[in-house]
Structures are given as structure tokens and as C-alpha cells.
Amino acid sequence: MAADYLKLIDERRVREVLADLVRIPSVNPGFPGGHGEKEVAAYVTRFFERLGLPVDVQTVEPDRDNVIGTMAGSADLHLLWEAHMDTVQTSGMTVDPFGAEVRDGKLYGRGACDTKASLAAMLVALETMAERRLVPAATIHLAAVVDEEITYKGVSALAERIRRGELRCDAAIVGEPTQLHAIIAHKGVLRFRIEVTGAAAHSSTPEKGVNAIECMADVIAYLKRYAGERFAAQRHPLTGPPTLCISRIEGGVAPNTVAERCSISVDIRTAPGQEWEDVWTDVRERLAGLEPELPAGATITVHRPFLTDYAMEVAPDDPLVLAVMEAANAYAPDRQAIGAPYCSDASKLTRVSVPTLVFGPGDIAEAHTAGEWVELAEVVRAAAVFVHTAMHFAGRAEQE
Ligand SMILES: [Zn+2]
Incomplete structure (x- = not known):
């Protein structure tokens, strides 16, 4: 005793x-x-x-x-x-x-x-x-x-x-x-920005531009689907699965202009055993694969994380x-x-x-x-x- x-x-x-x-x-x-x-x-x-x-x-x-x-x-x-x-x-x-x-x-x-x-x-x-x-x-x-x-x-x-x-x-x-x-x-964390660039046009003729906000909507839908499927399989018995949160969004310059740019901040909480470098690289490669499915002229840039922790x-x-x-x-x-x-x-x-x-x-x-x-x-x-x-x-x- x-x-x-x-x-x-x-x-x-x-x-x-x-x-x-x-x-x-x-x-x-x-x-x-x-x-x-x-x-x-x-x-x-x-x-x-x-x-x-x-x-x-x-x-x-x-x-x-x-x-x-x-x-x-x-x-x-x-x-x-x-x-x-x-x-x-x-x-x-x-x-x-x-x-x-x-x-x-x-x-x-x-x-x-x-x-x-x-x-x-x-x-x-x-x-x-x-x-x-x-x-x-x-x-x-x-x-x-x-x-x-x-x-x-x-x-x-x-x-x-x-x-x-x-x-x-x-x-x-x-x-x-x-x-x-x-x-x-x-858990660990990584936060990074994703930017979509399109082309501006008058909003009365949206077909003449490439709407970065609408492209970003596709990116977000893709990310949520990706996290739902992939992260569920990476559940840790004590911390639960990794999570993904779109924590900020910015885009467009005026109500009558097709948005040329849109950017989001992504916050991913990794589970023990996951390395943030691997998670970030995977997201970047998958979004590179998504880019050809967006309207011609739209580009996706996945920036390096501005904050990481193990x-x-x-x-x-x-x-x-x-x-x-x-x-x-x-x-x-x-x-x-x-x-x-x-x-x-x-x-x-x-x-x-x-x-x-x-x-x-x-x-x-x-x-x-x-x-x-x-x-x-x-x-x-x-x-x-x-x-x-x-x-x-x-x-x-x-x-x-
Ligand atoms: Zn404390």
C-alpha cells in the first residue's frame, strides 16, 4: 500500500x-x-x-x-x-x-x-x-x-x-x-489556403468569364466528400477520425462582376500516426486531378501550410x-x-x-x-x- x-x-x-x-x-x-x-x-x-x-x-x-x-x-x-x-x-x-x-x-x-x-x-x-x-x-x-x-x-x-x-x-x-x-x-493540425483563379467578366454575361466562386463550390464539395470517405478509414481508437473544416472564405470584388478569385482556409486535424506532410500532399495531388473537371481557364493553387503541429x-x-x-x-x-x-x-x-x-x-x-x-x-x-x-x-x- x-x-x-x-x-x-x-x-x-x-x-x-x-x-x-x-x-x-x-x-x-x-x-x-x-x-x-x-x-x-x-x-x-x-x-x-x-x-x-x-x-x-x-x-x-x-x-x-x-x-x-x-x-x-x-x-x-x-x-x-x-x-x-x-x-x-x-x-x-x-x-x-x-x-x-x-x-x-x-x-x-x-x-x-x-x-x-x-x-x-x-x-x-x-x-x-x-x-x-x-x-x-x-x-x-x-x-x-x-x-x-x-x-x-x-x-x-x-x-x-x-x-x-x-x-x-x-x-x-x-x-x-x-x-x-x-x-x-x-491530434495534430495543419492549416493552409486554397486559391481558385478564374476570369472576370460582366455578371450579365457570365459565360464570358470563369467564376472562381462557383469553381470553389466544387472544390469544397470535393473536399467534404474526400474527408468523409478517407478520414473515416483513418479513425484512431482514442482521438476519433481526422477532421476537415473550411474555416474562412473570401472571393469576388463586386455584385455585378464574375469573381476572378476565391480563396478558402482549411483546418485539418490529423490523427496520431498521420503526418501533416502526407495529408497536405494528398490533398494537393487530388485537387490537381480535379482541376481538368473545372471550366477551362480555372486554376487551383494549394498553398503550403501556414500552421502545423504534430x-x-x-x-x-x-x-x-x-x-x-x-x-x-x-x-x-x-x-x-x-x-x-x-x-x-x-x-x-x-x-x-x-x-x-x-x-x-x-x-x-x-x-x-x-x-x-x-x-x-x-x-x-x-x-x-x-x-x-x-x-x-x-x-x-x-x-x-
Ligand atoms: Zn494550456
């Missing part, structure tokens, strides 16, 4: 640390008026220093540092805990974004749920082990990283360090609101998954290993061969909302899960 680490977690400290983090604005600078992560990074650095842990600062961009604290373990094994420090914008919020107000056991504010709750749980877990002189089984690296909400620069820099062998990492937990379930597979998965019987599931269920019943449609930092770590899952307190439905909150009791349980995992994770070393 494993120790009950929940008893060791100081609820008051969880509330304090989370409130501290929420009160420090860290809106991603990619959003209008964004503050950046600098002050949160300074807070996390001081936190590690106060615990006497070595701190490694990785500058990603000027004033944007990943902060990595390390607590040595007894086994020859390194476990990464990763959480992003940035948040989305605060416009339209109905609660004080930086007030950290507590009502009915919930703490409110921007980032409370996504993902300062995870970061607070990790920090308090380390503090609890340091103060109780508990030596974790695995060496723990806690990486607080920049820029998850926009372009993943923080985790990408961290992954590059792992790839080059400068930071050893045998497994990783990425903190995001999962309600203490373990996300062991999530899907990820980790085996359900991976030692990391088993360890986190055991820990989660010790403090919160009926937690499961599940899939998710959204992207996270995790896929950048699985790309450098680190088995990774996503886990943390809070509900993803609360992320980015006008009244963002997290239940404090769940953050406390998350801290216990992190301690439990650190104390018991034996990873692959035990099996080999």
Missing part, C-alpha cells in the same frame, strides 16, 4: 502559490498588450532557489526564458514535468483576470485553469518533497516554459536540448487541464502511463487514459522520442473563457499525484 501523499499537501500553500501565479500577468506577447512570461519565470526561479534546487535558465527569445529546476532522485531515471507560463488574452473577461479571487472553493482568473493550476501543483509537489526530505525515485526536472498558446517556441527549444543530449529525459508529463485524466493521444500518442501500457494512472486513481477515482482533439506541448516531446502524456487539474472547457476558474481541491489532488508519481515511477529502468 503506497503512502497517502494527499495528507502531506498543504492546501493553504496550493492556494497561495496558485494565487501568486495568477496575480502575475503573463499574457502571451503575441496577443495585443501581452505582458510576456518574464515575471512568472522570475517567480519560478526564486521558488527553486528557495528550495535549494539547481536552476537552469534557457533563453528562448529576449525576455522569454524557460526555467528548469531539478530535484535529484535515487534511480537512474529522469522524469520531466512541463507546464507553460503564458496565457491567452484577457479581453472580455467577466472576472478580474489577475485578482485570483476565491469563491466556493474555486480560484478565478486568467490562467487559473490553463495552466497555472498545473504549474502550482508541480511547484507545491517539489516543495513538499523538499521540506519532508522525500527523495524521489526518478530525478525530476520541472520545466516552466514560454509560448505554448501561440507557436510552441518554449517546448520546441526544450525538445531541441533533449534531442542534442543536453538534457536527459526518459519520460514526461505535460501539465494541462485534463480533470486528472491522462491524455495519452491527441499528433502524438504513447502506448497505454507504457510504464509512465501505468504510473500516472495508478497515482491519479489513488486520489481521484475513475480516472482514465483518454484521447483529445486539441494540440499541446506533448507532441514536441514525443517527436524527440520522449514518452509523454498530458495531465493536470481543471477542465479544458474552462480554458480561455471569460470567467476562467479551477477547483482548488483538484489542484491539491494533482499535487499529491505528482508527488506519488515522483516517489514511485520506476520507468523502463525497472523493466530492463
Whole structure:
């Protein structure tokens, strides 16, 4: 019977640390008026220093540092805990974004749920082990990283360090609101533009032009049929099938002119196992095959994606998954290993061969909302899960 680490977690400290983090604005600078992560990074650095842990600062961009604290373990094994420090914008919020107000056991504010709750749980877990002189089984690296909400620069820099062998990492937990379930597979994404060019003419004589909007209607119908047939066959048991969404359309210049141009934005969510390059190439080749079926003079251009991210998965019987599931269920019943449609930092770590899952307190439905909150009791349980995992994770070393 494993120790009950929940008893060791100081609820008051969880509330304090989370409130501290929420009160420090860290809106991603990619959003209008964004503050950046600098002050949160300074807070996390001081936190590690106060615990006497070595701190490694990785500058990603000027004033944007990943902060990595390390607590040595007894086994020859390194476990990464990763959480992003940035948040989305605060416009339209109905609660004080930086007030950290507590009502009915919930703490409110921007980032409370996504993902300062995870970061607070990790920090308090380390503090609890340091103060109780508990030596974790695995060496723990806690990486607080920049820029998850926009372009993943923080985790990408961290992954590059792992790839080059400068930071050893045998497994990783990425903190995001999962309600203490373990996300062991999530989708990837690619977004790209498709443009149809035709020929303008007066709208009273449409036969003299080539209507790009009407051609695009054929392209869209083709894409929906393509996705319906092809993606259904690529269903992943945990994430479901890939999806396709036409998210923008623009075309035409005037009500009395045959449209010479029309363009759409396509958002495709890939399932684990699919590479965005393959999906994009397939769409491009098929639309090249459709072009001769359009009116003469119409051309289809499939542009390179302007945004991509990888899907990820980790085996359900991976030692990391088993360890986190055991820990989660010790403090919160009926937690499961599940899939998710959204992207996270995790896929950048699985790309450098680190088995990774996503886990943390809070509900993803609360992320980015006008009244963002997290239940404090769940953050406390998350801290216990992190301690439990650190104390018991034996990873692959035990099996080999
Ligand atoms: Zn997040």
C-alpha cells in the first residue's frame, strides 16, 4: 500500500502559490498588450532557489526564458514535468483576470485553469518533497516554459536540448487541464489556403468569364466528400477520425462582376500516426486531378501550410502511463487514459522520442473563457499525484 501523499499537501500553500501565479500577468506577447512570461519565470526561479534546487535558465527569445529546476532522485531515471507560463488574452473577461479571487472553493482568473493550476501543483509537489526530505525515485526536472498558446517556441527549444543530449529525459508529463485524466493521444493540425483563379467578366454575361466562386463550390464539395470517405478509414481508437473544416472564405470584388478569385482556409486535424506532410500532399495531388473537371481557364493553387503541429500518442501500457494512472486513481477515482482533439506541448516531446502524456487539474472547457476558474481541491489532488508519481515511477529502468 503506497503512502497517502494527499495528507502531506498543504492546501493553504496550493492556494497561495496558485494565487501568486495568477496575480502575475503573463499574457502571451503575441496577443495585443501581452505582458510576456518574464515575471512568472522570475517567480519560478526564486521558488527553486528557495528550495535549494539547481536552476537552469534557457533563453528562448529576449525576455522569454524557460526555467528548469531539478530535484535529484535515487534511480537512474529522469522524469520531466512541463507546464507553460503564458496565457491567452484577457479581453472580455467577466472576472478580474489577475485578482485570483476565491469563491466556493474555486480560484478565478486568467490562467487559473490553463495552466497555472498545473504549474502550482508541480511547484507545491517539489516543495513538499523538499521540506519532508522525500527523495524521489526518478530525478525530476520541472520545466516552466514560454509560448505554448501561440507557436510552441518554449517546448520546441526544450525538445531541441533533449534531442542534442543536453538534457536527459526518459519520460514526461505535460501539465494541462485534463480533470486528472491522462491524455495519452491527441491530434495534430495543419492549416493552409486554397486559391481558385478564374476570369472576370460582366455578371450579365457570365459565360464570358470563369467564376472562381462557383469553381470553389466544387472544390469544397470535393473536399467534404474526400474527408468523409478517407478520414473515416483513418479513425484512431482514442482521438476519433481526422477532421476537415473550411474555416474562412473570401472571393469576388463586386455584385455585378464574375469573381476572378476565391480563396478558402482549411483546418485539418490529423490523427496520431498521420503526418501533416502526407495529408497536405494528398490533398494537393487530388485537387490537381480535379482541376481538368473545372471550366477551362480555372486554376487551383494549394498553398503550403501556414500552421502545423504534430499528433502524438504513447502506448497505454507504457510504464509512465501505468504510473500516472495508478497515482491519479489513488486520489481521484475513475480516472482514465483518454484521447483529445486539441494540440499541446506533448507532441514536441514525443517527436524527440520522449514518452509523454498530458495531465493536470481543471477542465479544458474552462480554458480561455471569460470567467476562467479551477477547483482548488483538484489542484491539491494533482499535487499529491505528482508527488506519488515522483516517489514511485520506476520507468523502463525497472523493466530492463
Ligand atoms: Zn494550456
